Amino acid sequence: MRKRRDAAAAREAILDVAEKHLVTTGPAGIRLQEVAKDAGVSHPTVLHHFGSREALVKAVCSRSIHAIHIGLVDAIAQSTGEDDQLKALLEGVYESLTKTGHARVLMWLALAGERLDGADVRLDGVVAATHELRKQRLKKRGIRRAPPIEDTAHAVVLAALALIGSAVIGPPIYENAGLHEDSGQSFRGFLAKLLARHLNAE
């Protein structure tokens, strides 16, 4: 009849379900009863483990944000840093953003203005690393004048916005621009080339 799990396992199971709801409906669309039903428990059980709906939402948002951070770090760690691998790097980041719906989570939270306490997704590290690589590569080619770090930051921001944006509204935009609905791959190829060319130019 009743299945009993320890608190940690129950929390995880509930969070798994809640995250799916977060991805599809956003934080405002998370309903205790629905989450409970999909998790195979009653809604007071959810309240027992999280105290309140708001606390559940906070918990699932925190966990998602953390997972996004991990995904980003992983995807970047897989990269060799070689320039012709930029496409592969973008693909990795893109996949980690779409696979679990994390890009949608980012957008939901941005729109809802949700406070992200554990917002440990940092791009400045990416910017610094990219800038170092860039300077080294220019140096090898005998170019002294390093570009300002703001320029590299802008490039990283552009990549981030393009990847997140395409993960959320890509298909309709492609179609709208006269491209095939699943032109994501070729679009990211375009983006990779554009960024690589810029980062290598003086």
Next chain:
Amino acid sequence: MRKRRDAAAAREAILDVAEKHLVTTGPAGIRLQEVAKDAGVSHPTVLHHFGSREALVKAVCSRSIHAIHIGLVDAIAQSTGEDDQLKALLEGVYESLTKTGHARVLMWLALAGERLDGADVRLDGVVAATHELRKQRLKKRGIRRAPPIEDTAHAVVLAALALIGSAVIGPPIYENAGLHEDSGQSFRGFLAKLLARHLNAE
């Protein structure tokens, strides 16, 4: 005491309020009572004019989408098509997307998967016009090989995603990348240069 307006004026007034709610809370967050209160009417009045909450949401979404289309067309019409004006064009489009919160509307609707029947915001026209300009400019410089139209489409898509994305999650992303929170202007400058250089290259 009761103020009586004709049906059209009442609808418009209600839609104005509803659109504000659409921008801030998204379609799912639109509440009949709140909209009614902010519009200075009772909620049955709203139902009287729109029939149901869902119909109200549809109506306000349609109207917003249409306004977005108008804003985009206007912003582009203001442009001279000159290359050094690309920044100004992007600024115009960006402003029309932020001023009324239309970028947020686009994102809300994309996330909510709302069906946009009157989705007459078309980018393919922009792509075609841009491609023509591009070919002419290359021809003047004696370059024969025109780039494929997909390349131009990719550039337009990139601009669209970057502008919409920055209007929705710009500030936190800038800050996250180590830039100042209101680096929007300089970011769009970067984007304009990058796009202009690409569109002019062979």
Next chain:
DNA sequence: GGAGCTATGAACAATCCTGTCAATAGCTAC
């Protein structure tokens, strides 16, 4: 001024959602 149309709102109904409470059932330790 009076008739008719309709925009408006108060009151009510039905549903849904969050949160509380008390009882119960499963696990662990002895």
Next chain:
DNA sequence: GTAGCTATTGACAGGATTGTTCATAGCTCC
């Protein structure tokens, strides 16, 4: 086995939200 802890749940309360009904008030036209 038994005691104790706690994860779990059914039942209920309170509030919010959508939608209905009907009476009324304001405008227009004659």
